[in-house]
Amino acid sequence: MPERVVSDVVCPFCGCLCDDIEVVVRENRIVEVREACALGTAKFMSLSVGERITKPLLRVDGSVRQVSLEEALKEAAKMLADAERPLLYGWSSTECGAQAVGVALAEVLGGVLDNTSSVCHGPTVLATQDVGCPSCTLGQVKNRADLIIYWGCNPMQAHPRHMSRYTTFPRGFFRERGVKDKKIVVIDVRHTETARLADRFIQVELGKDYELLAAMRAALKEYEIPEKVAGVSRKDILEVVELMKNCQFGALFFGMGLTMSFGKHRNVDNAISLVKDLNAYTKFIIMPMRGHYNVAGANTVFTWETGFPYAVDFSRGYPRYNPGETAANDVLQNEECDAALIVASDPVSHFPAKAVKHLASIPVISIDFHHTPTTEISKVVIPAAVAGVEVEGTAYRMDTVPIRLKKVVEPPEGCLPDREILRMLLEKVCEIKGVETPVVKHA
Amino acid sequence: MTKHMILIKNGFVYDPINKIDGEKMDIAIKEGKIVDPKKVKEKEAKVIDARGKVVMPGGVDIHSHVAGPKVNAGRLFRPEDGRRQVRPFGQGLRAETGFSVPNVFATGYRYAQLGYTTVMEAATPPLKTRHTHEEMSDTPILDQGAYLILDNNWVIMEYLKAGEYEKCAAFVAWMLRSMKCFGIKSVNPGGDENWGWGKNISSVRDRVIYFDISPAEIIQGLIRVNEMLGLPHSFHIHCNNLGLPGSYTTTLETFGLSDGMPISPKVGERSQNLHVAHIQFYSYGGEDWKTFESKGDEVAKYLNNHSNITVCLGQVTFDETTTMTADGPFEYLLQSINKLKWINRDVELETSSGIVPYIYRPRSLVNAVQWAAGLEVALLTKNPWQIMMSTDHPNAGPFTRYPRVVKWLVSKKAREETIAKCHETLPNRSSIASIDREYTLYEVAVVTRASAAEALGISGFKGHLGVGADADVAIYDFNPEKQDPSREPEALEKALSRALYTIKRGHIVVENGEVVGDAPKRVFWADICFDEELEKQVLDELHETFAKYYTVSMSNYPISEEYLVGSTPIKITSK
Amino acid sequence: MKELYLISKGQPKVPLEAEVIKPDSLAGLSTEEIANLIIYRGNRRVRLGEYFEVKGESADNPEELRIIVEGDVSRTKYIGAEMSAGELIVNGSPYMYLGAWMSGGKIVVNGNVGDFAALEMSGGELVINGNAGNYLGAAYRGNWRGMSDGLIVVKGNAGAEIGSWMMGGKIVVEGSTGPFTGVHMSDGIIVVYGGLGPRAGAQMTWGSIVVYGYAPELLPSFSFNEVIPAVEIEEERFEGPFIEYVGDLAEEGEGSIYLLEEKNKHLKPQ
Amino acid sequence: MTELKRLEVSLITGRTIEQGEAIEGRKMAQGYVEAAGVVYLDPEDMEELGVWEGDVVRVETDFGSVLVYARRSPDAPHRGVAFIPMGPWANAIINPSTDSIGMPSFKGVKAVVTPALGEEVLDARSLLAKLRGG
Structure with a gap:
């Protein structure tokens, strides 16, 4: 063979x-x-073993039937065009070309466009919008860093090659001895697998990261801090601050431990501010551990096309942005949206029950390649080819380095790339709305 | 009527490349090119009555940050800027957002409204250039190209230090081809590499940490490489010590490095071997912020004696804007002064960058001096072909303010009105108040299109209205017979802000100041054939660099042509 | 003063956006013209009259106009947004952005208000006789210039991040506040009569938070300064005695949190 | 009848390798239940609660209640902290509030864990049906 x-x-x-x-x-x-x-x-x-969808499905009155792509698209277009506040959500597990068509579709529909960053590093975006974000590409860390801090993240479970490829173990230009040239600090509420690889583990009390960051920043500026903060002793805090001040190149990576626990964007705000402060002493950068392979791309494409990275509301024709009002969970939990298009995502599995309940009560269209709880509640399901395996395109790494995804195998018959499906949907919607179909040059 | 034929009748034409200075004449367009008016029959063409109007070639911007990673990071972290200027989706146009950091659609539309049709992206880091192309391809109307940041590149510093110019040239040729970029950009040479350690460089004779090379060696080395390759554009630099009191001495030293260096483009007709970007930002004297003063006059004096250097202005416009540059250490300094939010984005083996919002206020002496310094260079440099319009968008102000900058150039009265709003000690720190020169419309046409087209080496088909040129035309509602720019600068500002017509490659894209359509796009890049054997050797060595120090595979590094909408390679055989 | 009534006919599920409900927009119009004004329901444009009955009489100038909104406005956003003059009384509980970007005039709400009320307020007065949501008198995303002037009074409780990036004006909350009261504030006064939410004054650099209620704890980056009998801020005297904390030291800030001593003895160093 | 033991915890959710593998095309399969229909508890907490690895427990918050399998946390000690991998089981009980920033409160909700011997852990599909029904 x-x-x-x-x-x-x-x-x-x-x-x-x-x-x-x-x-x-x-x-x-x-x-x-x-x-x-x-x-x-x-x-x-998974493509050969998973529960792959290969035929468009239409769910009417609880029963599901296979339909032609044309019929599925027609139904989907009608549902979306009829909606007064459709939500277009997902986008982080597909390539940038599909994301760009998604923006055009949201624009024509006057919908709310959101990607999964609203439930992962949306708070990081908000913090960046308040105080900025000193960062770099991962190669800078590999070649230069002598201090790596993982805060509220567990790469050994969520990003298994992060430490071996980019930070801890590789030899870099100025770090010829690899891990021997570096110190690893982990700050977490649990003694995770990542923590077990660290030179130093700081166990922070759950929901007290902000206090610990505040104390570290005050200590850095040589103010006196309390004996114990967030379950961490003053001695430990001062020692970690000294490590930070005295390294040549420090890198702080953080995850959901900061963005999801009490304080959310403010935890990140204070972490970024700490890193800003540290630049008065040495070189220090900070980077979010982005989850989905192209969530950074979704932020990137949405931003260059709309000015805003997620939670974009087109209901007035021009983009508006305010997570808290226009993110997927807001419009779902506040029962504002009246239809939804879900692309390459499974909010039913990952959103709180309150949001799922509303989603299950409105017409939903899913474009996906696997059966998921979200396709289960969808009125229309359109099978897609898998970006990065069956479809080429661009994706942005967590440090926003764009890389060309490869096509490795042909998709099953009838499974088109997301961007093709979306283009057809856009055309149909424009027809119904009686507007000129915008030319999406990208991709 | 054939839509691809347009006859523009009886306009006052300003076409400096063809030495046409306000002559009343017709301009004819067929199939996207300028043709002899005799070849277009009135009945078959769309006729535009340009009687009493100004007709110029489409504007050419040599230096503007409009696409790519740092521009987008600027948008991302400034939602408060995003909501400042919006326009809804409709009439076949995409929605616009942003004032200083507009989205790509607004970028294309607003440039077209100014009568601009060609805009060069000022700086792109190689590793993220795929992003720059994605944005350029998504930007409507404009023809574009991007300069590739190469000066702090480890591979280049190693070659230059070893004196291996041939190898360096082979590498640069491969990089420009792989990244589909137009020319070589340098940003704070050496300083950006030092910023990898949180440090900077303070003179062109300083040494780069570890790499042990000086900015002067990098600059001269890359000028040499640029001319070995015979690129259409010259070496394009953002000097060391940008933004600092006393920086003009570094600028003059940098100028001096080009002395006696060759000028040998294989395409185009440029006469410079050094283009210094946003000259305003380092035309300062003084010991510190308290003694900060303009040295625009000194810089102009140098330019008047050295025709091998061109500059663009980087003119301050007194706006709230967003500064963004690959000069990482400068942005760090800036945020430590204005205490606003700060993004830093260093790129492995290549460069750094930073972004900080900034508000230029006339009442701030430093800002007033900056404003004056840019105008001093523009007005005291005798030869306008050495000068190009820019605000270093968005660093000194958004490009939408170009008409306002023109207002200051053409009218002493307009300058006096602004000086009156400035810090009262400005006259002690600048000669601006004593300068009488006022640009003519011809000179305006030089600095907004002709000089840039020539300096870019694309004046064969851009920046003029001679037969064979791209049919990029701007028509402005200003009557030079009846209106005097010097006395009615506001009228000129208004006319330039909203072109009556903008035509891009024969397509009408703006009518009565409103965008009415798109036009075929092109992205220019240098496709150089230098020395295949040597290139192979260079690439063999490069494999190891990638495997060890980059975080992407070498095979995934080059950008395929499919990323470019309207890919237009400029073929150059250098050897 | 002329009085104009907008009586809610009920609310749709997809929310309305009605920034025209303010004296600036309705002055000089007949009731018919007002009913024909466009408001937004999701991506649709609808007539104001479809959701509000318009009664009474408008004035020629916004300064002479009092608008009274009656009934269910729980799905209506932007009431009074960018208002600069006149009066607006809402007898109901409006949804988000009530009085956002207001610069003058007076708004009284006899009910609760949703999130983002009085965002970046620069003048005028807002009285909320019920509770306020999150981001009351706060800065819009990314802006380092929050509320700059004016007065906000809340009779009930307020949510998270009230007065974020505040740089002037005054917010009075008679009930309790949520987390991050006055986060990043650089000037202005926040007065809290009820419980003070956690992490108050986080990253503040200047300005004052006066607390008459109970504060469970303060951030570790605030330091005890002194106990003072009373404090005078911008010509207003607040009677104590107060325990004064200074911070946020993380920002090398010099903001003050004044905690009524009798309720906050646990925060007085021994 | 003896009173059931109860354990008060702060609940967090997050990714695990098993959950990450399972979401690739196997969300409707039993493997997903085993990867995400579980709660990791501190071993000492488990002892106090009287449950063993694999026992079914009920986790209850102000926002709902869900049945999951108890697992010994490999990341202990973290007394009073319980971890459920991200997925439908966690989402049935987390605090949905976005605090007006769009992000639900996935970490740090107060919960009570009680043994639920003899009860059954629902699969993703049944869990969804229950949600839609109730």
Whole structure:
């Protein structure tokens, strides 16, 4: 049996966007994946073992039937065009071309456009909008950093190759001895697998990250701080602050431990502010651990096309932005939206019950390649080809380095790229609305 | 009527490349090109009556931050700017947002409204240039190109330090081709690499940490490489010590480095080997912020004696804007002064960058001096072909203020009105109040289109209205027979702000100041054939660099042509 | 003063946006013209008259006009937004952005208000006789220039991040506040009579928070200064005695939090 | 009848490798339940509560209640902190409030864990049906 090995494949799972994967293909089936972590391997392999959708589905009065793509698109277009406040959500697990068509669709519809960052690093965006964000590409960290801090994140579970590829273990230009040249600090509420690899673990009390950051910043400026803050002793705080001040290049990576716990964007605000402060002493950067492989791309594309990275409301014709009002959970929990288009995402699995309840009560259209709880509640389901495996396109890594996704195998018959499906949908919607179809040059 | 034929009748034409100075004549367009008016029959063409109007070639912007990673980071972290200027979706146009950091649609539309048709992106870091292309491709109307930041690049610093200019040239050729970029950009040479350690560089003779090379060596090395390759545009630099009191000495030293260097473009007709961007930002004297003063006059004096240097202005417009530059250490300094939010984005092996919002106030002496310094250079440099309009958008102000800058150039009265609003000690720190020169409309046409087209090496088809040129035309509602720019600068500002017509490659894109359509786009890039053997050798060495120090695979680094809407390689055989 | 009544006919599920409900927009119009004004329901344009009965008489100038909104406005956003003059009385509980960006005039709400009320207020007066939501008198996303002038009085409780990036004016909350009261504030006064939410004054650099109620704890980056009998801020005297904390030291800030001593003895260093 | 033991915890949610693998095309399968229909507890807390690895427990908050399998946390000690991987089980009980910033409160909600011997953990589909029904 002839085998084909595709090298330097980009992994479409997490924000690490590792681009050194080898995929072995036999008769248009992926039979082996090399270099990838368990998560990446699962994604590549899932295409042949998972619950793949291959036919458009229409759900009427509780019963599901297979329909033609044309019929599915027609139904979907009508539902969306009829809506007064449609939500267009997802976008982080597809390529940038599809995202760009999504923006045009939201614009024509006068809808609310949101990507999954509203439930991952949306708070990081808000913090960046308040105080900025000194950062860099991952190679800067690999080549220069001698102090790595992971705060409220667990890369060993969520970004399994982050430490080995970018931060802790690789040898860098100025860090020839690899891990021996670096100190690793982990700050978390639990002694995670990542923490077990650290030189130093600081266990912070749940929901007290902001206090710990405030104390560290005050201590950095040589103010006196209390004996114990957030469950951490003054001695430990001062020692970590000294480590930070005295390194040559420090890098602070953070995750949902900051963005989801009490304080949310303000935790990130204070963490960024700490890093800003540290630049008066040494070189220090901060970077969010982005989850979905192209959530950074969704932020990027939405921003260059609308000015805003997520939670964009087109109801007045021009983009408006205010998470708290215009993010997916806001419009769902406040029962504002009256239809939804979900692209490459599964909010039913990942949103709180209150939001899911409203979603289940309105017409939903899903574009996805697998059966998920969200496709279960959808009136229209359109099968898609998998970006990064069956479709080329651009994705942005967690440090916003854009990389070209590869096509490794052909999609199953009838499964089109997201951007093609969306283009057809856009055309149909424009027809109903009686407006000229905008030309989406991108992709 | 063939829509691809347009006859513009009886306008006052300002076309400096063809030495036409306000002559009343017809301009004819066929299939996207300027043709002899005799070849277009009135009945078959769309006729535009330009009687009593100004007709110029489409504007050419040599330096503007309009697309790519730092521009977008600026948009992302300034939602408060995003809501400042909006226009809803409709009439076939996409929605606009943003004042100093407009979205891509607003960028294309607003440039077109000013009568501009060609805009060069000022700086793109190689590793993120795919992003720059994605945005340029998504920007309507404009023809574009981007300058590739190469000066703080490890590979280049190593080659230059070893004196391996040939190899360096082979590498640059590969980089420009792989990144689909137009020319070589330098930003704070050496300073950006030092910023990797939180440090900077303070003179062109300083040494870069570890790499042990000076900015002067980098600058001269890249000028040399630029001319070995014969690129259409010259080496394009953002000097060291930008924004600092006393920086003009560094500027003059940088100027001096180009002395006696060759000028040998293989395409185009430029006469410079050094283009210094946003000259205003380092035309300062003084020891510190208290003694801060303009040295625009000194800079102009140098330019008057050295025709091998061109500059663009980076003119301050007194707006709330967003500063953004690959000069990472400068932005750090700026945020430590104005205490506003700060983004920093260093790029492995290549460069750095930073972004900080900034408000220019006439009552601030420093800001007033900055405003004066830009105008001093513009007005005291005798040859307008060495000068190009820019606000270093959005650094010194948004590009939408170009008509206001023109107002200051053409009218002493307009300058006096602004000086009256400025800090009262400005006259002690600048000669601006004593300058009488007022630009003519011909000179305005030089600095807003002709000089840039020539300096870019694209004057064969851009920046003029001779037969064979791209049919990029701007028509403004200003009657030079009846109106005097010097006395009615506001009328000129208004006319330039909203072109009566903008035509891009034969397509009418603006009518009565409103955008009415799109036009075919082109993205220019240098496709150089230098030395295949040597390039192979260079790439072999490069594999190791990628494997060890980059975080992307070398095979995933180059950008394929499919990323470019209207890919237009400029083919150059250098050897 | 002329009085104009807008009586709600009921609210749709998809919210309305009605920034025209303010004296600036309604002065000089007949009731018929007012009923024909456009408001927004999601992406649709609808007539104001479809959702509000218009009664009474408008004035020629906004200064001479009092608008009284009656009934259910729980799905109506932007009432009184960008208002600069006149009076607006809302006998109901409006949704988001009540009086956002207002610069003058007076708004009284006899009910609760939703989030983002009086965003970036620069003048005038807002009285809320019920509770306020989050981001009352706060800055819009990304802006470092929040409320700059004017007065906000809340009889009930207020939510999170009230007065964020505040740089002038005064907010009085008679009930309690949510987390991050006055976060990033650089000037102005916030007075809280009820409980003070956690992390008050976070990242503040200047300005004052006066607390007559109970504050469970303050951030570790605030330091005890002194106990003072009373404090005078911008010509207004607040009777104590107060325990004064200074911060946020994380920002090298010199803001003050004054805590009524008798309710906050636990925060007085031994 | 003895009173059921109860454990008060702060609940957090987050990613795990198992959950990450399971979401790739197997959300409607049993593997997803085993990856995300679980609560990781501090071993000492488990002892106090009298539950063993694999026992079914009920986790209840102000926002709902859900049945999941108890698991020994490998990240202990963290007394009083319970972890449910992100997914439909966690979402049935977390605090939905976005605090007006768009982000629900996925971490740090007060919860009570009680043993639920003999009860069954629902799969994703049944969980959804229950939600839509109620």
